Amino acid sequence: MVILLISALLGVSLLALEIFKLRRWMMPLMVMAFLAIIGGTFALWGMNENVMMQGMIVMDAYALRTTAVLTILALFWLLTQHQNIEKTGNSSDLYALLAFSFCGALLMTNFTNLVMLFLAIEILSIPVYVLAASNRSSLLSNESGFKYFILGSAASAILLFGIALLYGATGSFDLYNIHDALMSGTIAPLSWVGLAMILTGFGFKISVAPFHFWAPDVYQGAPTPITGWMATVVKGAAIFGMYRLFKGAFDGAMPHLEGILVIIIAITLVIANGMASIQSNVKRMLAYSGVSHAAFMLATMIIPGFDPQSIVLYVISYGISSLIVFSIMNQVGQTAGEELNNFRGLSQENPFSAAAMTIGLLSMAGIPPLAGFFGKYYVISGLISTHPGLTIIMVLTSVVGMYYYLKVIFAMYQKTSIPVVVEENNKVVLSLGIIALVAMMVAVQWM
Amino acid sequence: MEILHNVTINHYLGLSTVLFALGVFGMLYRKNAIIIFMCVELMLNAVNLALVSFSKMHGDTDGQIFVFFIMVVAAAEVAVGLAILMMLYRNRHTTDTDTLNDLKG
Numbered sequence: 001m002v003i004l005l006i007s008a009l010l011g012v013s014l015l016a017l018e019i020f021k022l023r024r025w026m027m028p029l030m031v032m033a034f035l036a037i038i039g040g041t042f043a044l045w046g047m048n049e050n051v052m053m054q055g056m057i058v059m060d061a062y063a064l065r066t067t068a069v070l071t072i073l074a075l076f077w078l079l080t081q082h083q084n085i086e087k088t089g090n091s092s093d094l095y096a097l098l099a100f101s102f103c104g105a106l107l108m109t110n111f112t113n114l115v116m117l118f119l120a121i122e123i124l125s126i127p128v129y130v131l132a133a134s135n136r137s138s139l140l141s142n143e144s145g146f147k148y149f150i151l152g153s154a155a156s157a158i159l160l161f162g163i164a165l166l167y168g169a170t171g172s173f174d175l176y177n178i179h180d181a182l183m184s185g186t187i188a189p190l191s192w193v194g195l196a197m198i199l200t201g202f203g204f205k206i207s208v209a210p211f212h213f214w215a216p217d218v219y220q221g222a223p224t225p226i227t228g229w230m231a232t233v234v235k236g237a238a239i240f241g242m243y244r245l246f247k248g249a250f251d252g253a254m255p256h257l258e259g260i261l262v263i264i265i266a267i268t269l270v271i272a273n274g275m276a277s278i279q280s281n282v283k284r285m286l287a288y289s290g291v292s293h294a295a296f297m298l299a300t301m302i303i304p305g306f307d308p309q310s311i312v313l314y315v316i317s318y319g320i321s322s323l324i325v326f327s328i329m330n331q332v333g334q335t336a337g338e339e340l341n342n343f344r345g346l347s348q349e350n351p352f353s354a355a356a357m358t359i360g361l362l363s364m365a366g367i368p369p370l371a372g373f374f375g376k377y378y379v380i381s382g383l384i385s386t387h388p389g390l391t392i393i394m395v396l397t398s399v400v401g402m403y404y405y406l407k408v409i410f411a412m413y414q415k416t417s418i419p420v421v422v423e424e425n426n427k428v429v430l431s432l433g434i435i436a437l438v439a440m441m442v443a444v445q446w447m
Numbered sequence: 448m449e450i451l452h453n454v455t456i457n458h459y460l461g462l463s464t465v466l467f468a469l470g471v472f473g474m475l476y477r478k479n480a481i482i483i484f485m486c487v488e489l490m491l492n493a494v495n496l497a498l499v500s501f502s503k504m505h506g507d508t509d510g511q512i513f514v515f516f517i518m519v520v521a522a523a524e525v526a527v528g529l530a531i532l533m534m535l536y537r538n539r540h541t542t543d544t545d546t547l548n549d550l551k552g
Contacts, residue, residue: 115509115512115513115516118513118516118517118520119516119520122520122523122524126520126523126524126527129527129528129531130527130530130531133531133534136534136538137538139538139539139549140549140550142531142534142535142538142539143535143547143549143550144550145531145534146480146531146532146535146547147547147550149527149528149531150474150480150483150484150487150528153487153524153528154471154474154487154490157467157470157487157490157491157494158471158490160491160494160517161467161490161493161494161497164494164497164498164501164510165497167498167501167502167505167509167510168460168497168501168504168505171505171507172509173509173513216550217550217551220550221549221550
């Protein structure tokens with residue numbers, strides 16, 4: 001509860017700091033709040049589950065782990081991107097919006113009631129609609145914000161209609177009551193329609209096929225720091241919320257749900273990896289690769305049992321690697337451009353940036369001993385006995401993934417006469433991220 | 448007045464579904480950004496109607512309380528959406544969504 005209050009007050013205090021002309025205190029305040037939240041989760045680690053607000057939210061082991069993961073990602077995002085946010089000139093608004101969406105992200109991990117789920121999704125998304133459109137003079141950013149807004153709010157409405165139908169069928173908004181109602185007796189057709197609509201709504205939010213088409217447009221048009229936020233914290237929070245909803249309310253109750261999820265995952269992997277390999281814009285390619293990673297995260301939901309280790313590991317490894325990649329992407333995008341050609345010869349003048357980007361991309365591709373490998377390994381080893389066909393698709397599409405990640409790496413290490421020169425910053429933070437990616441293999445057992 | 452006594456839960460749900468479907472199809476087929484925006488609001492209001500009628504059917508008030516939350520959120524969405532739309536109009540001088548095709552591939 002204290003954790004949620006800290007995150008909610010953070011946004012308000014950031015706006016207050018702007019009023020009192022204390023802009024330079026915003027960044028330290030955010031870092032302190034994030035550290036306080038991480039400290040809070042570790043202090044509560046191993047505690048019994050604590051139901052609060054008349055059964056609306058619960059602080060259990062899953063909520064603590066996922067809160068810690070999201071906060072670490074948010075902190076790492078802030079440390080790698082704060083210069084870019086401050087450069088825009090309206091940093092207080094952007095920071096406050098980010099803090100509000102962060103509050104929604106934390107709420108996504110610990111709801112036990114569908115009302116809270118809806119509020120969490122909206123608190124998470126509404127600030128991000130504004131952030132996507134935050135570069136007011138750029139037509140691309142405008143278009144990206146508008147598309148994200150229309151599709152995001154339509155997805156919320158579809159999800160909401162699903163919640164209403166489920167409420168009609170079961171008579172409750174509480175996850176565990178819904179589960180009990182679905183387990184006892186026959187399942188009404190109404191709950192099937194409700195489930196399908198909830199799945200559609202969430203499919204939009206986490207961008208899996210066939211509802212992924214907005215993601216490349218929005219990711220490409222939004223300012224790169226915001227794309228980094230959407231690809232990591234927002235996607236991670238949505239997937240954490242979906243995991244809790246499906247494991248809490250539908251696990252074992254809906255007989256064909258698993259088959260539907262398998263089909264969605266397979267289609268997503270094929271489409272996303274296929275589309276990513278034909279992109280010439282690196283940011284757009286990263287968006288498609290994010291869609292394929294969403295399929296892996298979705299796959300953790302069909303691993304039997306409520307064991308969050310695989311999803312937590314996948315989100316943090318993908319999150320840190322893609323924050324590193326988006327950080328370098330931003331450096332190159334500001335000086336040269338976002339096309340693959342703009343990356344040619346990056347290693348000649350900026351060996352550190354090229355190396356960091358290489359390690360981030362290799363981790364996303366799943367090369368051992370980097371963290372991304374363990375994320376994929378846990379998903380595949382969890383599924384190999386129950387869904388062997390799906391794991392084959394996962395491995396094959398990962399090979400395709402290797403192709404488009406290596407394309408960028410080859411471009412960066414190519415020798416050219418006019419290499420791109422970028423302004424390098426945050427070397428220390430990025431090095432810490434790289435160390436984290438390597439050290440994850442030791443830390444796996446505690447997650 | 449006899450007809451009002453025969454209105455059942457199914458009628459409310461039918462109306463709500465029709466409104467929701469209108470919203471979805473309007474969103475897919477209309478080209479004006481403001482109309483699309485109205486269609487999203489229509490979908491949210493269809494949900495409100497469904498929730499209130501289910502709430503009455505089950506005899507508990509949770510659904511009706513939820514409707515207030517949805518109204519608040521819809522208001523927040525309108526505020527954000529109109530701001531984005533205004534910005535779009537200032538930069539492009541049109542609200543036709545067919546012109547929004549700079550991002551593709």
